[in-house]
Amino acid sequence: xxxxxxxxxxxxxxxTTTKWIYVVATVLALVGLTDALYLTIQHxxxxxxxxxxxxxxxxxxxxxxxxxxxxPLAGIGAAAYFSAFSLSILAAFGYRSAAKLLxxxxxxxxxxxxxLFYLQAAVIRAFxxxxxxxxxxxxxxxxxxxxxxKKGS
Amino acid sequence: xxxxxxxIIILGVLGVAVGAVVYMSRPKTVGNSPxxxxxxxxxxxxxxxxxxxxxxxxxxxxxxxxxxxPATAPVRIEEFGDFECPPCGAFHPILKQMRQEYGDxxxxxxxxxPLPIHDHAIPAASAAEAAGMQGKFWEMHALIFEHxxxxxxxxxxxxxxEGYAKQIGLDVERFKHDSxxxxxxxxxxxxxxxARSLGVNSTPTVFINDREVxxxxxxxxxxxxxxxxxxxxxSQK
Numbered sequence: 497x498x499x500x501x502x503x504x505x506x507x508x509x510x511x512t513t514t515k516w517i518y519v520v521a522t523v524l525a526l527v528g529l530t531d532a533l534y535l536t537i538q539h540x541x542x543x544x545x546x547x548x549x550x551x552x553x554x555x556x557x558x559x560x561x562x563x564x565x566x567x568p569l570a571g572i573g574a575a576a577y578f579s580a581f582s583l584s585i586l587a588a589f590g591y592r593s594a595a596k597l598l599x600x601x602x603x604x605x606x607x608x609x610x611x612l613f614y615l616q617a618a619v620i621r622a623f624x625x626x627x628x629x630x631x632x633x634x635x636x637x638x639x640x641x642x643x644x645x646k647k648g649s
Numbered sequence: 650x651x652x653x654x655x656x657i658i659i660l661g662v663l664g665v666a667v668g669a670v671v672y673m674s675r676p677k678t679v680g681n682s683p684x685x686x687x688x689x690x691x692x693x694x695x696x697x698x699x700x701x702x703x704x705x706x707x708x709x710x711x712x713x714x715x716x717x718x719p720a721t722a723p724v725r726i727e728e729f730g731d732f733e734c735p736p737c738g739a740f741h742p743i744l745k746q747m748r749q750e751y752g753d754x755x756x757x758x759x760x761x762x763p764l765p766i767h768d769h770a771i772p773a774a775s776a777a778e779a780a781g782m783q784g785k786f787w788e789m790h791a792l793i794f795e796h797x798x799x800x801x802x803x804x805x806x807x808x809x810x811e812g813y814a815k816q817i818g819l820d821v822e823r824f825k826h827d828s829x830x831x832x833x834x835x836x837x838x839x840x841x842x843x844a845r846s847l848g849v850n851s852t853p854t855v856f857i858n859d860r861e862v863x864x865x866x867x868x869x870x871x872x873x874x875x876x877x878x879x880x881x882x883x884s885q886k
Contacts, residue, residue, distance in 0.1 A: 526662070533666055540674030549818060555717065555787065558745050560752020578666065582659045589655045 517644040518588035518595070521637055525581035528633040532577050535570035535626055552622025559620050561612075569612075573630060576605050580637060587644070595648060602634070602641045609634045701860035701875065710843035711836035714758045715786045717748065722756035723883035724857060724876050729762040729844045731852040732773035732793045733801050736864075740853045741794040743869050751876060759790060761840040762852050769806045772828070774837050776810035779827035780819060788817040 539557065556562070562569050579601055586594035609631040616623050728744065730737040748755055761778065763770030773793050780789030792813045793800075800809045807828075814824040827833055847856070855862040858879055866875060 529662070529666065533669060537670055537673045540670065553788070558717075558748045560749065563749050574666065578663065581662060585655045585658055589651070591655075 511647065514644050514647045515588050515590070517640055517647065518584050521584040521598070521640045521644065522581060522588055524633055524637045524640060525577050525584050528630055528637065529574060529577035529581055531626055531630050531633065532570050532574035536568055536574050539568040539570055549625040552616070552620070553624040553626065555622035556616055556620055556624035556627060561615050561620065576601070576608075580605065584641075592648070595644065598641050599645050602638045605634045606638045701857060701862060703861075704859045705847050705856070705861065706859060707843050707846035709839070710760050711839040714760065715781055715790070716759075717757040717787065718755045719753055720756055722754055724751070724754055724879045725756045725758070725859070727758040727760060727856040727859075729760045729840075729847075729849045729852060729854040731762055731764045731767055731770045732777065732790075733767035733770040733797065734764065734852045735797070737853045738794050738797040740855075740867055741791070743867065743872065746869055747872060747876065750873070754880060755876070759786075760843060761837045762844045762849060762854070763837065763841075764852060767801075769801060769803070771837070772806050772810065773800075775828045775833050776813070776824075778833040778836050779824050779830075780814060780817065782827045782832070783819050783823065785817050785819060789813060789819075792817065 535557065539562065557570075564572060580598065583594040583598040583601065587598060612627060613631055616627060726744070726747075728740070730740075732738075744757065748757065761774040763774045777786055777789045777793060780786050789810075793810070796809075796813075800806050803809055807825075810828075811821055811825060814821050844854070847854075847861075851864070853867070854864075855867060857875055862872070862875060866872065
């Protein structure tokens with residue numbers, strides 16, 4: 497669906513540096529997608545997630561906040577990262593409308609990440625390293641996308 | 650072709666992602682599960698009314714106990730478990746599922762009740778307790794249960810549990826020392842003492858708000874009814 501929308505507004509007149517920034521965003525989104533997919537698979541298979549750094553994965557990932565309307569939150573995260581990946585790669589190939597859609601998407605992801613960080617810190621009182629990694633990737637993605645938008649505009 | 654390339658990559662990544670989720674998220678099955686045992690019982694005779702036993706308090710167990718959720722939660726679930734017993738292994742994902750569904754409405758406690766018929770039950774309980782001394786009881790508890798089939802037939806389980814300790818980031822030398830410490834032994838003894846005082850003679854034995862849950866009511870669908878009943882009763886108080 498994203499593809500249908502952006503095909504009509506293709507513009508190949510993108511500067512090379514901006515394209516490379518979107519390549520970086522694509523790689524970041526792919527790392528985030530892998531992280532979210534791992535958590536989704538562990539959730540669906542009922543396996544525990546070993547937490548060697550922060551030690552709170554079991555508490556966080558089995559809390560009531562790990563599921564939203566019957567859907568694992570990690571799955572929603574995977575969908576968001578997949579959308580970010582798709583839009584970033586399209587932007588890297590010069591589809592300017594994909595670049596425009598990427599900014600609000602990543603902005604929303606940052607807001608959700610902040611909310612999830614708050615839940616871990618103040619409500620659940622435990623941290624899951626894979627969730628922190630995801631938050632870090634989202635923030636890095638936001639910085640990269642913002643830079644690309646500044647350069648492109 | 651260049652126009653189509655990003656779409657091909659996107660479809661490729663989508664295919665790999667969906668394939669990985671479908672292939673790798675198949676639930677691991679454990680035989681002798683309370684769910685299957687109860688289902689077969691349920692098919693043999695009319696489904697039992699979801700009722701709990703009388704209120705029992707017993708003597709205190711190890712202090713502090715290993716708990717999840719707020720102590721003020723309206724539903725307190727206390728499990729007496731043996732890490733080597735297959736139905737306990739099968740009950741582990743059920744309790745995990747309940748925690749996901751009910752969240753902060755549940756206060757879950759795990760009590761050690763290693764049965765003498767299981768060779769590795771005490772080393773497993775000691776490993777979980779030793780991990781607890783480094784603040785990672787629940788991580789070790791989950792690993793031991795989820796890999797039950799990997800260690801229960803082993804001759805020497807200590808290196809396997811030390812591997813788990815390393816995996817969850819414990820100080821392995823301290824873990825090895827704590828596993829055989831008096832404190833760990835004392836905790837297991839105190840939990841066992843509590844189990845005896847409550848008349849627990851099999852595992853998993855589960856109490857909801859101090860009332861024993863009959864074994865056949867441990868599958869998620871009946872457990873849910875019991876939890877809902879307790880929540881309803883708590884809201885009417």
